[in-house]
Amino acid sequence: MNLAFRDVRHNLFRFVLTCLGLGLLLAVVLSMVGIYNGLVVDALTITRAPRVDVWLVEPGTKGPFAEASRIPAELREAVARLHGVAAAGGVTYQTAEAEFVGGSLRVYVVGFEPGRPGAPEDLVAGRPIVASHYELVADRRTGLALGDRLRLGRNRFEVVGLVENHVNSGGDPAVYLTLRDAQTLQFDLAPPAARVQRARGALPQSQDTLNAVVARLHPDASPEDVARSAHGWKHLSTLTQAEQETLLTKSVVDRARRQIGLFMAILLVVSAVVIALILYTMTMEKLRSIATLKLIGAPDRTIIGLIVQQALTLGGVGFGLGVLLVSVVKDHFPRRVVLETENALVLALIVAGVCILSSGLGVRAALAVDPSTALGG
Amino acid sequence: MQPLAPDRVVLLERIAKHFGEGEARVNALSEIDLEVRSGEVVALLGPSGSGKTTLLNVIGCIVEPASGRMHLDGELVYDGRWLRGDLRRLRLEKIGFVFQFHNLLPFLDATENVAVAVELAGHSPDAARRRAIELLDHLEVSHRRDALPARLSGGEAQRVAIARALANGPRIILADEPTAALDSKRAGIVMDLLRRLAAEQDACIIAVTHDEKIFDRFDRIIHLRDGRLDSGANGHDAPQPALPSRFAPSPKDAARA
Numbered sequence: 001m002n003l004a005f006r007d008v009r010h011n012l013f014r015f016v017l018t019c020l021g022l023g024l025l026l027a028v029v030l031s032m033v034g035i036y037n038g039l040v041v042d043a044l045t046i047t048r049a050p051r052v053d054v055w056l057v058e059p060g061t062k063g064p065f066a067e068a069s070r071i072p073a074e075l076r077e078a079v080a081r082l083h084g085v086a087a088a089g090g091v092t093y094q095t096a097e098a099e100f101v102g103g104s105l106r107v108y109v110v111g112f113e114p115g116r117p118g119a120p121e122d123l124v125a126g127r128p129i130v131a132s133h134y135e136l137v138a139d140r141r142t143g144l145a146l147g148d149r150l151r152l153g154r155n156r157f158e159v160v161g162l163v164e165n166h167v168n169s170g171g172d173p174a175v176y177l178t179l180r181d182a183q184t185l186q187f188d189l190a191p192p193a194a195r196v197q198r199a200r201g202a203l204p205q206s207q208d209t210l211n212a213v214v215a216r217l218h219p220d221a222s223p224e225d226v227a228r229s230a231h232g233w234k235h236l237s238t239l240t241q242a243e244q245e246t247l248l249t250k251s252v253v254d255r256a257r258r259q260i261g262l263f264m265a266i267l268l269v270v271s272a273v274v275i276a277l278i279l280y281t282m283t284m285e286k287l288r289s290i291a292t293l294k295l296i297g298a299p300d301r302t303i304i305g306l307i308v309q310q311a312l313t314l315g316g317v318g319f320g321l322g323v324l325l326v327s328v329v330k331d332h333f334p335r336r337v338v339l340e341t342e343n344a345l346v347l348a349l350i351v352a353g354v355c356i357l358s359s360g361l362g363v364r365a366a367l368a369v370d371p372s373t374a375l376g377g
Numbered sequence: 378m379q380p381l382a383p384d385r386v387v388l389l390e391r392i393a394k395h396f397g398e399g400e401a402r403v404n405a406l407s408e409i410d411l412e413v414r415s416g417e418v419v420a421l422l423g424p425s426g427s428g429k430t431t432l433l434n435v436i437g438c439i440v441e442p443a444s445g446r447m448h449l450d451g452e453l454v455y456d457g458r459w460l461r462g463d464l465r466r467l468r469l470e471k472i473g474f475v476f477q478f479h480n481l482l483p484f485l486d487a488t489e490n491v492a493v494a495v496e497l498a499g500h501s502p503d504a505a506r507r508r509a510i511e512l513l514d515h516l517e518v519s520h521r522r523d524a525l526p527a528r529l530s531g532g533e534a535q536r537v538a539i540a541r542a543l544a545n546g547p548r549i550i551l552a553d554e555p556t557a558a559l560d561s562k563r564a565g566i567v568m569d570l571l572r573r574l575a576a577e578q579d580a581c582i583i584a585v586t587h588d589e590k591i592f593d594r595f596d597r598i599i600h601l602r603d604g605r606l607d608s609g610a611n612g613h614d615a616p617q618p619a620l621p622s623r624f625a626p627s628p629k630d631a632a633r634a
Binding site: 011293294296298 | 467468480487498541
C-alpha cells in the first residue's frame with residue numbers, strides 16, 4: 001500500500017495548490033536559466049550568421065564586437081588572395097534608431113557584400129538582397145514585414161527578406177543592408193555636419209571603410225595558419241571563429257551572464273528553502289499519523305518512504321508544471337529564452353536532490369516522534 | 378530458566394520506571410509485579426499521574442523500564458535492557474492497540490486502515506485486503522469499508538480501530554480509554570466485542586479506563602496509586618481486592634469467586 005499516494009489523494013486540492021506554487025517558483029528558475037542561455041546564444045548569433053572561419057580586424061583591436069575596428073575596404077581583396085582562403089567579404093556593424101509605425105525602432109545594422117561571406121543565409125521569408133541599394137533583410141523581432149519601408153539615415157529601405165533570431169549581444173534585432181548602403185549610413189555625414197567639417201578644413205575621409213573582413217577557408221586550411229599569415233603580411237589583428245565566440249561570451253556578455261547566473265543561484269537556494277519548509281510543514285501535520293504508524297509497528301523505512309515519496313512527487317509535479325508554464329510563455333519574453341533538454345534535466349536532478357535533502361528535515365522530525373504520542377487524547 | 382506457563386501472556390517482575398534525575402526524579406512505576414493470562418480482560422484504574430499510561434507503554438514496548446524483567450507471550454523481552462532490537466516488529470506481531478480517539482489514519486479508508494497493519498506484517502496487498510474485509514465483516518462494519526475515518530460515526534470508527542488492533546492476531550491487546558468517546562450503550566457493545574474477540578483469539582486485554590459503566594465487563598481490576606499496584610492486585614492467583622462499590626465485580630468474577 002502506497003501511503004504517500006493515499007495521503008496525497010486525501011489532500012489533493014491542497015497538494016495541487018502547493019505543486020502549483022512550487023511550479024511557479026521553478027518556472028522562474030527555468031526562465032532565468034533560459035534567459036542566461038539566451039544571452040549567450042544571442043551574443044553568438046551575429047558572429048555565427050556569416051558562417052566564416054576567420055575575422056580580420058583593425059590592428060591592435062579585438063573588433064568588431066568587443067572593440068571598435070576600422071580597416072580600409074581594399075584589404076578584402078588582399079585577404080581573399082591569402083593561401084587557404086576560399087572567400088572573403090567586408091562587413092560593417094552599427095546600431096541605429098529608426099522610426100517605424102510612429103515609434104522608435106532600435107536595430108543592429110549589418111552591412112555585407114551580396115554574394116560574399118557576411119550575408120544572412122537562413123532566410124525564413126522573402127528573398128535575398130539583389131539590388132545594389134535600398135533593400136534590407138530584417139529580423140522578425142523588428143516587427144517589420146515583407147514590403148515594409150524603413151527609414152535609416154537619409155534613405156528609405158524596403159524589406160525584401162526576413163530572418164529569425166538575428167540579434168546582437170544587447171538583444172537588438174538585426175537588419176542587413178548592402179555594404180554600400182551601410183557605409184553611407186555609418187560614414188556619410190549629414191549636410192550640416194559636412195559643411196562644418198569643410199569649414200574646419202578637415203580632409204574628406206574615405207567612406208570605403210569596413211569594420212572587419214570575414215573569410216571562409218578551404219576545408220583543408222587551418223584557421224590558425226591563415227590568421228598568422230594575415231597578421232604577418234597585412235598586420236591585421238585576426239581572430240578565429242572560436243576566438244571570436246570566446247571573446248563574446250567571456251568578455252562582452254560576461255558581466256550580464258554572471259549577474260543572471262548569481263540571481264539564478266539565489267533563486268535555487270530560495271526554492272530549496274521553500275521546498276524544505278513545505279515538506280517540513282507537511283510532515284508536522286502528519287506527526288500523529290506517523291506516531292500511530294510507529295506504534296502499530298511500521299518500520300522506519302515505511303515512514304521515510306512516505307515522506308521522501310511525497311517530496312519527490314511534489315518536486316516532480318512542481319517541476320513539470322514549471323516546464324509547462326515556461327514552454328507556454330517563453331516566446332513572449334522580450335529577449336530570447338533558450339531552454340535545452342540538457343538544462344531541464346540538470347534542473348530536474350537539482351530539484352530531486354533538493355527534495356531529498358529537504359525531506360531530511362521532515363524525516364528527522366518523523367523519526368524523533370514518540371509512538372506514545374498516539375496514545376491518549 | 379523455568380519455562381512459563383503458556384497461558385501467561387504478560388508477566389512483569391519488579392518492573393520500575395522513573396523520569397528525571399535528582400530532585401526532579403519522579404517514580405512513575407515501582408516494583409510492579411503483574412501477570413495476565415490469555416483470554417483475561419483486565420482494567421487498569423487509578424487517579425491521574427498514578428502511572429497507568431506508563432505501565433501501558435512499558436507493556437507495549439514503547440517506554441523502556443529502568444529495571445525488572447518482562448515476558449510477553451512467553452518470550453523474555455526485557456531483563457534490565459531490551460533483549461530484542463526489533464521492538465516494532467514485536468508490537469506488530471504480538472500487540473494490538475486500541476485508542477480513545479481510535480487514531481485511524483485519516484487518509485486511508487476503513488479497509489485500508491486495517492489492511493495497512495497486515496501489510497506491515499509482510500503479507501501481500503491482496504491478502505491484507507481480504508483479511509481486513511473479513512475482520513470488518515466480523516465486526517459488522519463492512520458496509521462502511523470504503524468510508525474515510527472522518528465519515529464514520531464514533532462507534533464505527535472504534536470498530537475499525539479494533540479490527541486494526543486484531544489484524545495480525547495479537548496475543549496482547551492494550552487499550553487506552555477505549556470507550557471514553559462513546560455513549561454508555563455503545564461503550565458496552567464495544568467492550569463486549571473486545572471480550573468476545575479476545576476470547577476467540579486467545580488474547581488478553583489490558584485497558585486503562587475511567588469508564589465506570591463498563592467495569593462489569595472486566596475479569597479483574599487493578600488499581601495503581603503513585604506508581605504502585607494496590608496490595609493483592611499483582612499476581613493472578615492473588616485474591617481480588619475488595620473493590621469500592623462502584624467497582625462492582627463482573628458476572629465472571631462472581632462466578633470465579
